[in-house]
Amino acid sequence: MSKLKTxxxxxxxxxxxxxxxxxxxxxxxxxxxxxNNGCGGVTVKSVSKDARPGHPNPTMTGTDHYFINAVGLSNPSVAEGIKEFAKFKEMTNAPLVGSIFAGTPDEFAEVTEIICQSPIDFLEVNVSCPNVSKEFGTPFAYDTKAVEVITKKVKEKSTVPVIIKLTPQAWNVAEIAKVAEDAGADAICAGNTISGMAIDIRARKPVLHNKQGGVSGPALFPVALKAVYDIYKTVKIPIIGTGGITTGEDAIAMVMAGASLLGVGSAVYYRGQDVFEKINNEMTEFMKKENINSLEEIRGIAHK
Ligand SMILES: Cc1cc2nc3c(=O)[nH]c(=O)nc-3n(C[C@H](O)[C@H](O)[C@H](O)COP(=O)(O)O)c2cc1C
Incomplete structure (x- = not known):
């Protein structure tokens, strides 16, 4: 696996x-x-200042082509979450990415202070969840000013590098990434799900209780790939490419677009809990065939 070291x-x-x-x-x-199933690192589910029950069921549905969820950011609160992060660090030294969200810039700062009392290695800031717009309004990730203010507030309080998680649904995602970089972000995650819905044609109504949800899985891949490609041209900080990565070939394409790390989520539903190991093996296999010695050799190569 040494070819994959990053x-x-x-x-x-x-x-x-x-x-x-x-x-x-x-x-x-x-x-x-x-x-244990092969992940190089782990991102926690986003936590907030107070506990949230999330949306009522059904919260998830999917096909071979896409997955759609409206979990509604359910979580037991940052104070409860950090107890688990400490336990995780006793089990493994794999890097741990904390993840937070909040309703206002000041609340982002407050949650940052609390989560930084735990042994996280990085802090991802979720400004881009599409499923809670009824409560919080338009996701912050569409708004350059909001991204600037939140990034600065979180940076002031964070004791670890800060990753701003954007949505590839913003038409100007690369410009927004640049705003985050200028405001002090250490990395960008591109990105979150994009807004969509599913209708049960027999019941004649939306499948999800929340009616709309976030689309992830294979259908999201080309959208996320282009976001990473565009952002790579615009910023110098590293990018976590996330969205629809299901195979080793997807992962390699994401590196060629410019990603340093690769977020994998819905692929667990498609290929099982050991999908991380499978993707690693497929990447290694491809690199062997193509005489590629390290990911550094091909990072951003699609731009040449
Ligand atoms: C069930 C579910 C819950 C999610 N919860 C969060 C969350 O709490 N915070 C967050 O930043 N992203 C969340 N996401 C988005 C994923 O982290 C990821 O950005 C997205 O699913 C695209 O990647 P994928 O296609 O590999 O799943 C969630 C996605 C799913 C499917």
Whole structure:
């Protein structure tokens, strides 16, 4: 696996695959399970100042082509979450990415202070969830001013490098990434799900209780790939490419677009809990065939 070793900011990852936020919850055991199944690092489910029950069921549906969820950012609160993060770090030394969201810039700062009391290695800032717009209005990630203010507030309080998670649905996602970089972000995650819906044609109504949800999985891949490609041209800070990565070939394409780390989420539903190991093996196989010695050799190569 040494061909896959990746340095991201100040940390060494045994491979570039990170579990995406929200996919296997935030208990230490389930996150450690992802590490045992081949993940180079883990992102926790986003936590907020207060506990949230999330949306009523049904919250998820999918086909071979896409997955759609409206979980509604359910979580037990940052104070409860950090207990699990400490336990995780006792189990493994794999890098841990904390993830937060909040309703206002000041609340982002407050949650940052609390989560930084735990042994996270990085802090991802979720300004881009499409499923809670009824409560919080338009996702901050569409708004350059909001991204600037939140990034600055979080940077002031964070004791670890800050990753701003954007949405590839913003037409100017590259410009927004540049705003985040100028405001002090250490990295960009591109990105979150995009807004969509599913209709049960027999019941003649939307499948999800929330009616709309976030689209992830294979259908999101080309959208996320282009976002990473555009952002790579615009910023110097590293990018976590996330969205629809399901195979080793997807992962390689994401690196060629410019990604340093690769977030993998919905692929767990398509290929099982050991999908991380499978993707790593497929990447290694491809690199062997193509005489590629390191990911550094091909990072951003599609721009040449
Ligand atoms: C069930 C579910 C829950 C999610 N929860 C979160 C979350 O709490 N915070 C966050 O930043 N992203 C969340 N996401 C988005 C994923 O982290 C990821 O950005 C997105 O699913 C695209 O990647 P994928 O196609 O590999 O799943 C969630 C996605 C799913 C499917």
């Amino acid at each position: 340095r991201f900011l100040d940390k060494e990852f045994k491979n570039p695959i990170v579990l995406a936020s929200g996919i296997l919850g935030l208990t230490a055991a389930s996150m450690n399970n992802a590490v």
